[in-house]
Amino acid sequence: MKFGEKLRDLRKDKGLTQTDLAKEIGVSLRTIISYETGKSYPKKREIYSMLADYFHIDVNYLLTEDEEFIAEAKEKYGSRGAKQAQELVSEIGGLFAGGELSETDKDAVMQALQKAYWDAKEDNKKYTPKKFRP
Numbered sequence: 001m002k003f004g005e006k007l008r009d010l011r012k013d014k015g016l017t018q019t020d021l022a023k024e025i026g027v028s029l030r031t032i033i034s035y036e037t038g039k040s041y042p043k044k045r046e047i048y049s050m051l052a053d054y055f056h057i058d059v060n061y062l063l064t065e066d067e068e069f070i071a072e073a074k075e076k077y078g079s080r081g082a083k084q085a086q087e088l089v090s091e092i093g094g095l096f097a098g099g100e101l102s103e104t105d106k107d108a109v110m111q112a113l114q115k116a117y118w119d120a121k122e123d124n125k126k127y128t129p130k131k132f133r134p
Contacts (some may be wrong), residue, residue, distance in 0.1 A: 073117075
């Protein structure tokens with residue numbers, strides 16, 4: 001189950017409208033709608049924490065491994081890194097379509113590819129122009 005589906009279910013279980021939830025956590029209605037439809041994810045990890053606190057759940061419930069990977073890429077490398085991570089996750093997902101791999105094996109492959117992504121990003125730092133380095 002994806003983040004948006006989890007958020008919608010939590011909100012409905014608590015009997016809240018999207019407007020009510022937006023006011024409670026301090027974001028716009030449009031933001032909640034985007035989260036629930038899967039068009040966007042929280043840009044800051046604090047939003048995940050605020051939602052987890054509000055619904056009295058563990059923050060890890062809201063994050064799938066893929067979503068956490070994308071959020072971390074955005075945090076480290078900005079919107080371009082998030083876009084690259086999203087593309088990687090989407091393309092990797094296609095590899096598993098109709099396959100015979102167990103969930104454990106799929107997770108292992110996904111983790112290995114994510115590690116390769118982080119390693120490549122680290123190796124390529126030396127090619128970043130000085131004006132863009134932190």
